[in-house]
Amino acid sequence: MILCARIYKSKENYPNEKADSDIIREFNFLVEQHFKTKHHVSEYAELLFKSPKTLSNIFSKMGSKTPLQYIQDRKMLEARRLLHYTNMQIKEIAYEIGYEDVQAFSRFFKNQEGRSPSEFKEKAS
Numbered sequence: 001m002i003l004c005a006r007i008y009k010s011k012e013n014y015p016n017e018k019a020d021s022d023i024i025r026e027f028n029f030l031v032e033q034h035f036k037t038k039h040h041v042s043e044y045a046e047l048l049f050k051s052p053k054t055l056s057n058i059f060s061k062m063g064s065k066t067p068l069q070y071i072q073d074r075k076m077l078e079a080r081r082l083l084h085y086t087n088m089q090i091k092e093i094a095y096e097i098g099y100e101d102v103q104a105f106s107r108f109f110k111n112q113e114g115r116s117p118s119e120f121k122e123k124a125s
Contacts (some may be wrong), residue, residue: 020058023048026054027067035074036098042069076112079105083117084124090117
């Protein structure tokens, strides 16, 4: 029975879920290392020697969030942490996370969180 399953997998180009989960794990590790400087899926795909479309297909096949959502979630986690636990100004936090423009950071934060960074900071205090 096991031999039949192995033959079927090798002949049918059966998706290798272990390899896919390894790629997702590597992607998450890279996001953790580079989220402040790399904001596009294509940048991570290049580091993994994959195309952005291949990465998106792997994430979709595994039934998880999109690669871009992982990147944005990590940036938001850091933004919330800095707003809550530091006395940094919003423009400093924006720059720390990789935004040159404070307005772009504020739009990103409000789209993700539902309130502005300043409102979030006030409620956290």
